[in-house]
Amino acid sequence: MNKEVELSDIGDVTADIDIDANEEHQIPESDQVQILKKTEDMPLHKLPDFKDNMMSTLLFCWVFMLTGISITILGPTLPQLALNVGEPHDQMGWVLTGKAITSILCNILTGLALDYFKKSSESKRMTAYKTLLVTSPFIICGTMCAIPFVRSLWLIIFINAIAEIGTSLSGLCVSVLMVWIWKERVNTPIQLLHFAFGVGGVVAPLIVYIADAVVTNIKGPGEIVQTTPKVVYNKRDHVAAAYVFSGLFCLTVIPLVFLMLRPIKINESTVQLEQTTSDEPTHQEQLNLSMLESEKDRASKRRIVVSVLIGLALFNYVGAEIGYGAVIYSYVVEWMGMATQGEGQLLTSVFWGSFTIGRLLAVPLSNVLSPKNMILIDILGGMISVTAILIFNSNMIALWVFTAAFGISLASQYPTTISLPASHMGIEVTGWMTATMVIFAGFGAFVVPLLMTKATLFGGPIAFLYVLFATSLIASLLYLVLLYGFKKPKAVKRIQVSDGDDAATASIQE
Secondary structure, eight states: OEEEEEEOTTSOOEEEEESOTTOOOOOOHHHHHHHHHHHHHSOGGGSTTHHHHHHHHHHHHHHHHHHHHHHHTHHHHHHHHHHHHTOOGGGGHHHHHHHHHHHHHHHHHHHHHHHHHHTSOHHHHHHHHHHHHHHHHHHHHHHHHHGGGOOOHHHHHHHHHHHHHHHHHHHHHHHHHHHHHHGGGOHHHHHHHHHHHHHHHHHHHHHHHHHHHHHHHHHOSOEEEEOSSSOEEEOHHHHHHHHHHHHHHHTTHHHHHHHHOOOOOOOOOSOOOOOOSOSSOOHHHHHHHHHHHHHHHHHHHHHHHHHHHHHHHHHHHHHHHHHHHHHHHIIIIIISOOSOHHHHHHHHHHHHHHHHHHHHHHHHHTTTSOHHHHHHHHHHHHHHHHHHHHHTTTOHHHHHHHHHHHHHHHHTHHHHHHHHHHHTSOOOOOHHHHHHHHHHHHHHHHHHHHHHHHHHHHHOTHHHHHHHHHHHHHHHHHHHHHHHHSOOOOOEEEEEEEETTEEEEEEEEO
8 A cells, every 4th residue: 555645844734545556646856846946936926816816915905904094093083082081191091901902812812713714614714704804894883983972981991992803803814814825925915915004004194184174164173172281172073073984984895805805725734644444554554643743743833933933023023113103202302302392293204104105115025025035124224223313312313314214124024024934934824823923013012112111210211212222133133033043944855664565655844
């Protein structure tokens, strides 16, 4: 009896048993390498299923853009929401805490659910994916339409937490499905996906601004609630219009899911071994199963290590990104007195504007540069920028220049990092892997900005930049470990095992 077992270190294990000992259908190793090489070098638009994959990708980009709107609209409307509930502005931080906790829990459950459905038949998988993608806009729409009418702090915390369930469902589901449909060629599509999120972040303040202008034109600027040090209007109706419009806008996803989502082919990670005519496994079958279990165990451990390292890198990277964007205004205006309020706001806009431009540039560049080279360029540019900001910390011209450079350098790191396991390491990405990355990033977005502000209490304003430098350096070192310590297996090693009349061949990627 001939048994051919193919193993890969990404955990994909399949087995074909040929009952006829005189026949062996095996593609020569040289042909396998040539086929794989041609697929990897093939232009993206010439890949099999490109049209179907691109149709799903456009849907995912639309979902991500709307997710960006629903998340970032909170920023420009938070002062009015504080007026609505009659609480000081600093108490509204509990809203962000509630959203963060909900996001962590929801990402864990969504990741496990995606892995569970991955083992089902294609029809059940597609039903599950459509259910997730259709459920999230209903949740987002309902909560966004309710938020501006709430008059209790704890109720608004609760409703925002429910809204986070919708954004986490759509965000993680789309990220995982994007990796699954594009596999090792995911880098360019995922750059486009995250650019769409950036577009949503730009559109949200515009929606608030337009709603304010329209309602002001109809009903006036609102009731005056404060006259010093500046006039503050109660714009309850203005903000309500922005939230209701954004919530209803999210419902456009629902028909698009049924029109644009194409079948998603999944590489199974389970061992499929046909039953032999004997009820008792032969010695060779036991040997084959032992080899399979050993390979699966090694792949599982490798996946865990990579997930933790990527999570730690994202913890520091996202923390540096969010922290700098949130604290640089206070640094130049309040702590150092180097700039006016208008200049401080403009400097913050330069950072986020260059960040968005960088994500746009990353889309065509990712079609030319490998994920490894993109990460290397990003961390080099980021470290040069952070070092220059630290050295010239009291020079506004230097801050303008290197703030823009820092934003561009950070832009493509997150999406490229998400694509690394599949594109650079040859690891099959699972739902819990992506959830782990997102959770670490979420912790970084909360912890690092807090460290930056607390550090200034002990080391003065410059301590903020020391924390920025440290987190950027740690992230860069972790990226180097990932890039050079976990490369995609290149060689295929064949092992011939003989045992009397039984023979088996095993192919193991190294």
